[in-house]
Amino acid sequence: MTSDPTARLRQLGLELPAAPTAIAAYVPACIVPLSPGRVMVFVSGQILMRDGQPVRVGPVPEEVSLEDATDNARACALNVLAQLDAAVGLSNVEQLAQVTVFVRADGDFGGHPAVANGASQLFIDVLGEAGRHARAAIGVASLPFGVPVEVAAVAVARRGD
Amino acid sequence: MTSDPTARLRQLGLELPAAPTAIAAYVPACIVPLSPGRVMVFVSGQILMRDGQPVRVGPVPEEVSLEDATDNARACALNVLAQLDAAVGLSNVEQLAQVTVFVRADGDFGGHPAVANGASQLFIDVLGEAGRHARAAIGVASLPFGVPVEVAAVAVARRGD
């Protein structure tokens, strides 16, 4: 398998979306110098929107099935990758360090790991070893615009310039 | 506009509150060395209390209006700034990197970005470019003491000494 993330995306039949712009008074990704030639990148919580509207809304699994939620998590992860690509270039990502997956789900639901795997697996498929991250998956009462999943991340990257 | 955060606070008619002490077995801000002369500051989740009591309690928007929640988020952000000032001095903040805004809100609510902007806008108003952060805004089922908003943050700063 190629070690180039962009080639891997192509092999997976995926294309990076345009990095979503921040909907509010913040930035999609914040870059801070770490050590010479290396930066830490904090990626804002990514959700799945299209043309300014959420693609899916509702709690998991009542209104959004486990399968659809997992697909949604994968799409959020693709947005995280798009943000990293826009910020530092995907091939400069040294390590995806931390991923937090927020699933909109009430008390009876316990399948967060399965949903979050939609995101985690994509990170590993695209970034390889550099995509093996620490993770917290939790169930929240509500999310922006009613979406079912939100994914935030922290990565370390070689400075692209 | 002045680039000094303390002067900006004055222009905004704001005064930093006393940095709230931790209510439990932790510290309000934890400083770790990053590279020579620079530190990373992890700020504990800040809520709005007065005289040991929460100023507002209840879910958004049922018991705390969107406007009041936004004001509350702004007050939490002011506490974050107070913690940063106490920890490293506000003028030493190189970059506010990551902000997490927890809004106490149930499934029907989707206005988290608006509430969280109360915090984000204050950070930008006071810190300027150094205040442009990555952000996750999520809706949680409950918060300490029943408050409607909690704001946590990570910043990078020049060592003040």
Added chain:
Amino acid sequence: MTSDPTARLRQLGLELPAAPTAIAAYVPACIVPLSPGRVMVFVSGQILMRDGQPVRVGPVPEEVSLEDATDNARACALNVLAQLDAAVGLSNVEQLAQVTVFVRADGDFGGHPAVANGASQLFIDVLGEAGRHARAAIGVASLPFGVPVEVAAVAVARRGD
């Protein structure tokens, strides 16, 4: 009091559990180089399972009492320590920087700080000054497998090799 974390554990009558393996497509702890000889360790959200099953399930305080939830938080914290020990060796932990405690609890509950102290106090008891962390405690609608508490953390450590 000894400054050796392993000795402190013994004094507390505690034994580190085997570091739980990740239940899904991620790693229990992700190590990134920080500066020469130092690393940042992101520890995945830890929950309390035994033989692949959650030891307790349900919301706090309806089905899991405040006291049991506090004990659960302490057990999650012990798992965090086990992960840090497996990743870098507990005596190499320079600073536990950030702890997030997720408590499964609905709107009427406000006792998150008390529950979270179960985790925070253990960190301080075992790691001493190095265990004094920044913290966010929040109430979430659901957690993986129905557990009542999840604890995630970020630490800085001397590289053990």
